[in-house]
Each structure stands twice: as C-alpha cells, then as structure tokens.
Amino acid sequence: MTPIVFRDVDVLTGEEPSVLRGATVVVDEGRIRRVDPPGGGENAWPPGARVISGRGRALLPGAVNLHNHAAMTLFRGFADDMSLMPWLTTRIWPAEARLTPEDVYWGALLCMAEMLRAGTTAFVDMYLFEDEVAEAAVQAGMRAVLSPGIVDTDGRGPERLAQAVDFVRRWQGREGGRIQAMLGPHAPYTCSPGFLREVGEAARELDCGIHIHLHETEGEVEEYVARHGRRPIPALAELGLFERPVVAAHCVHVDEEDLAVLAAMKGGVAHNPVSNLKLGSGVAPVEAMLARGVRVGLGTDGPTSTNDVSVFLEMRVASWLAKVRARDGAALPARRSFELGTRGGADVLGWADAGRIRPGAWADVVLVRLCAPRFEPLLDLHSAVVYTLADADVEMVLVGGQVVLEGGRPTRIDEEKARAEVRARARRLVEGL
Numbered sequence: 001m002t003p004i005v006f007r008d009v010d011v012l013t014g015e016e017p018s019v020l021r022g023a024t025v026v027v028d029e030g031r032i033r034r035v036d037p038p039g040g041g042e043n044a045w046p047p048g049a050r051v052i053s054g055r056g057r058a059l060l061p062g063a064v065n066l067h068n069h070a071a072m073t074l075f076r077g078f079a080d081d082m083s084l085m086p087w088l089t090t091r092i093w094p095a096e097a098r099l100t101p102e103d104v105y106w107g108a109l110l111c112m113a114e115m116l117r118a119g120t121t122a123f124v125d126m127y128l129f130e131d132e133v134a135e136a137a138v139q140a141g142m143r144a145v146l147s148p149g150i151v152d153t154d155g156r157g158p159e160r161l162a163q164a165v166d167f168v169r170r171w172q173g174r175e176g177g178r179i180q181a182m183l184g185p186h187a188p189y190t191c192s193p194g195f196l197r198e199v200g201e202a203a204r205e206l207d208c209g210i211h212i213h214l215h216e217t218e219g220e221v222e223e224y225v226a227r228h229g230r231r232p233i234p235a236l237a238e239l240g241l242f243e244r245p246v247v248a249a250h251c252v253h254v255d256e257e258d259l260a261v262l263a264a265m266k267g268g269v270a271h272n273p274v275s276n277l278k279l280g281s282g283v284a285p286v287e288a289m290l291a292r293g294v295r296v297g298l299g300t301d302g303p304t305s306t307n308d309v310s311v312f313l314e315m316r317v318a319s320w321l322a323k324v325r326a327r328d329g330a331a332l333p334a335r336r337s338f339e340l341g342t343r344g345g346a347d348v349l350g351w352a353d354a355g356r357i358r359p360g361a362w363a364d365v366v367l368v369r370l371c372a373p374r375f376e377p378l379l380d381l382h383s384a385v386v387y388t389l390a391d392a393d394v395e396m397v398l399v400g401g402q403v404v405l406e407g408g409r410p411t412r413i414d415e416e417k418a419r420a421e422v423r424a425r426a427r428r429l430v431e432g433l
C-alpha cells in the first residue's frame with residue numbers, strides 16, 4: 001500500500017484541538033502515522049509516499065453510518081409517503097419475499113458507491129442474504145459491521161438464528177478486521193421474548209454485538225406494553241440482551257426508565273433523523289440521551305426509508321431537529337453533530353481507532369473540496385461541513401489507508417454495471433405489487 005501524505009490541509013480532528021489549519025497528515029500501513037503543524041515533519045515522510053496537496057480542502061474522519069439496510073436501494077421510490085407499519089407490511093415485506101442473493105449483492109454494492117461518494121467509510125448493516133452484503137463490502141473496500149436480520153414471526157426463528165451464528169463465525173474479523181459481524185434480531189415486535197433471550201445467549205457465546213430496531217414508533221411500544229405489561233427496552237435488559245454491546249436503532253420514543261437502561265448499556269443508539277421524519281415516526285430526544293451519558297451515533301436507515309444515503313445529511317438534519325424539538329437554536333450545534341456522525345458512531349462500536357484524526361488511528365479519512373462559492377468565507381469548518389457540504393464536494397476517501405474513492409468516484413466499484421443491475425432487478429421485484 002503506497003504511503004500517502006496530505007500536505008497543507010485543514011483538519012477536523014474529531015477531538016481536541018478540533019481544528020488544525022494547514023497541517024500535514026501522514027498515512028502508512030493502514031494507519032495515520034503523523035499529524036504535523038504547518039511546515040513540520042517533512043524529514044519523516046515515508047519513502048515513496050504519494051503527496052497530495054490539501055489547499056482549499058479539508059481532511060475529515062470518515063463518517064460512520066450506524067444503521068443501514070444497504071441492499072434496499074432496490075426499493076428506493078417504491079414505498080414513499082407511508083408510515084412504518086403499512087410501509088413494512090403492504091410494500092416492503094411482499095417485495096423482499098422475491099429477493100435473490102444476487103439482487104442483494106447488487107443493491108448493496110450500489111449503496112456502497114453512494115455511501116463512499118457521500119464520505120462514509122464504515123457502516124452497520126442488517127438484511128437478508130447478508131453474505132452477499134459482505135462480499136460487496138469486500139469488493140468496495142468499505143469497513144462494515146454486518147448482521148443477518150432475523151425474525152421469529154413464523155416459528156422459523158431458531159433456524160435463522162443458527163444461520164446467523166454461522167455467519168458471525170465465518171465473517172468476524174475477515175479482511176484484516178475490516179469486516180465485523182453481529183447478530184441482528186429485527187425488533188421486539190418481530191422476535192418473541194424467549195427468542196430474544198436465545199439471541200442474547202448466542203451473542204455471549206460468540207462474543208459479538210447485537211443490532212436491533214428499538215422504540216421506532218409510538219404504536220409499537222404501546223402494543224408491546226399491552227401484550228407484555230412493560231416497555232421493550234427494560235424488558236430486553238431483563239432478558240440479558242444488553243449484556244452485549246448493542247446498536248439500538250431509532251429509540252425515538254423513550255421515557256426516563258428507557259434512557260437509564262440505554263445509558264447503562266454497552267454500545268449505544270443509532271439516531272436516524274431523516275428516516276424518522278420521512279416515515280413520520282417522531283423526533284428522538286438526542287440531547288436528553290447525551291445529557292444522560294447515552295452513546296449516540298448517526299445512521300441513515302435503508303435507502304427506501306431515507307432515499308439519500310448520506311451521514312452528512314443526517315448530521316445537518318439531526319442539528320435542525322434537535323433545535324426544533326428544544327425550540328432553541330443553540331441545541332446540538334454543528335460541531336457536536338459532526339462528532340456524532342464520525343466519532344460517535346465509532347464509540348458505539350467500541351472503535352477507539354476510528355472517527356478521529358490522530359497518530360495511530362485507522363486511516364479512514366475523507367478529503368473534501370471547499371472551493372465552491374457557497375462555502376465562502378469559510379469562517380467555521382464544522383459549520384461548512386455540516387450545513388453546506390454536498391456529495392459532490394467529496395474528492396477522496398481512504399479506508400484503512402486504501403484509496404477507495406478518488407476524483408469523486410469509487411475506485412473498486414463498476415458503478416455503471418451496478419446501476420444497470422439494480423434498475424433491472426428492481427423492476428422485476430416490484431412488478432405487480
């Protein structure tokens with residue numbers, strides 16, 4: 001792998017000090033080796049390094065997309081303008097019943113092209129045929145945490161759990177650790193308490209995390225209370241699920257007891273503001289979560305619920321929503337929102353080496369060009385990146401020091417082929433539905 005030197009570049013570090021102007025960042029053997037002030041460290045560049053000018057640009061930690069169903073590019077535009085339950089039961093589940101493994105491969109690969117173009121270096125996924133998502137991530141060069149989605153509505157839960165356990169055993173730590181695996185029980189309304197207890201036990205045995213949808217809509221929480229006498233989050237804690245690191249997607253409708261459980265657990269919450277807005281699910285109390293010590297990262301949810309898979313868009317909307325919820329323009333400022341979309345997601349996953357630009361961290365970084373008129377006068381880099389940045393401004397992406405996007409285009413994905421495959425396959429999947 002050729003060492004890379006980003007020279008004379010403004011850096012958003014994701015920690016203190018949060019901004020470095022005109023710095024030099026040296027990447028070698030998959031990691032950030034040096035971060036030097038202007039003019040410093042020139043003698044320490046690795047031999048044969050590729051030197052990239054950072055003039056007019058900024059180097060950022062790659063965004064971590066904490067919740068996705070990447071292959072759902074296949075259904076983008078097929079089920080808009082609906083609430084979650086009718087969306088799932090009348091559109092998504094019938095269409096998903098037609099999916100083949102090849103459909104999932106192409107759908108996921110196209111989403112990875114989209115994520116890379118939007119400055120995302122890592123994502124957490126839950127879906128069917130997750131082996132195909134893993135193969136696509138290997139191809140795309142992205143860092144991925146993959147969980148086969150499992151439900152237990154038809155009595156076939158144990159069979160699916162056995163397959164998921166096998167998936168985790170086969171994929172955990174592959175590609176030098178770039179691919180990780182979790183168990184993905186879909187939600188408390190599609191998995192019985194007894195089954196979730198089994199999932200928790202399996203996760204303990206595998207020493208892996210759990211990825212689950214929690215408290216996305218008010219109705220699902222009320223229904224669970226009517227059936228089981230208590231709210232899902234404390235019930236799941238009692239079942240032992242939170243003894244493992246959990247990526248809890250949504251957590252839109254949470255009370256004080258729920259927040260206390262979330263604050264005490266390993267892992268954290270994947271906040272998906274665009275999906276929650278579009279499906280009419282509600283507004284998650286992110287500031288209350290942060291105030292109580294809950295770890296929070298940002299996710300896009302699947303391309304069918306969000307339509308535009310960009311963590312930077314989620315940062316912007318997360319800030320806006322927090323402000324509207326609090327009726328306070330000072331709520332969730334740009335810098336905080338930027339940290340949620342980068343370091344926040346990494347912290348939920350227990351990755352101390354991601355979401356920061358500092359010596360020793362993984363070289364998962366994004367070079368953005370801030371030369372368009374709409375960035376001037378560029379007084380505040382966090383503001384520019386959260387409130388103004390668009391996909392077209394993303395020039396280069398590295399994952400583990402490997403160049404996976406250059407000149408705004410993924411280096412390892414045939415985008416024309418992926419687009420054509422998804423277009424043709426989507427038509428077949430939704431025909432007559």
Ligand SMILES: [Zn+2]
Binds near residue numbers: 067068301302
């Ligand atoms: Zn989801």
